[in-house]
Amino acid sequence: xxxxxxxxxxxxxxxxxxxxxxxxxxxxxxxxxxxxxxxxxxxxxxxxxxxxxxxxxxxxxxxxxxxxxxxxxxxxxxxxxxxxxxxxxxxxxxxxxxxxxxxxxxxxxxxxxxxxxxxxxxxxxx
Numbered sequence: 001x002x003x004x005x006x007x008x009x010x011x012x013x014x015x016x017x018x019x020x021x022x023x024x025x026x027x028x029x030x031x032x033x034x035x036x037x038x039x040x041x042x043x044x045x046x047x048x049x050x051x052x053x054x055x056x057x058x059x060x061x062x063x064x065x066x067x068x069x070x071x072x073x074x075x076x077x078x079x080x081x082x083x084x085x086x087x088x089x090x091x092x093x094x095x096x097x098x099x100x101x102x103x104x105x106x107x108x109x110x111x112x113x114x115x116x117x118x119x120x121x122x123x124x125x126x
Contacts, residue, residue, distance in 0.1 A: 008093060009055060009082045010075035014062045018045050021065065034061045059083055074118045098123070 018041065021030045031038040034057050044050050050058060059079045066076040081100060085093045101123045108115045 008078065008085075008097075009059055010062075010078050011049075011055070013073075013075035014058050014079065015045060015047075017062055017065060018058070034058060056083075056086065072118075074122060077118055077122060 018030060021033075022041070022045065027038045027041060031041040034041065036044075036054055036057055040050075040054060044054070044058065059082050063076060063079045063083060066072065066079075081097050084100070085096050088096055101119060105115050105119055105123060108119070
C-alpha cells in the first residue's frame with residue numbers, strides 16, 4: 001500500500017486529534033465515534049498506516065470533530081477536500097483540488113470579501 005499524499009490527507013494531524021480525543025474520552029468511545037475497532041485505533045495512534053477504508057473513516061471523523069468544535073484549519077480543509085475528491089482517480093485529484101481551491105477564491109473575491117489566509121497558502125502550496 002502506498003502512503004497517503006500529505007497534501008491530500010493530513011494524517012499526522014488526524015493522528016494527533018485522535019490522541020487528544022482519547023485522552024479526553026476513552027479509546028473505546030473514540031473508536032465507536034469513528035467507527036473502528038479500539039485496537040485498530042490504538043495501532044493508528046501508535047503510528048501504523050491505516051488501510052484506505054479506515055483512512056476514509058478517520059478523515060470524516062476528523063472533519064466532523066473540527067466542525068463541531070468550530071476549528072477551521074488548513075488541515076481540516078485538506079481533510080474535507082480529500083472527502084470531496086475521494087471518488088476521483090488518484091492521478092486526477094491534484095488538478096481537481098487546485099480547481100476547487102481556485103473556484104473558492106473566485107467566490108470570495110466575487111463577494112468582495114478577503115480571501116482567507118488558509119486559502120492563499122493552500123493555493124500557493126498546492
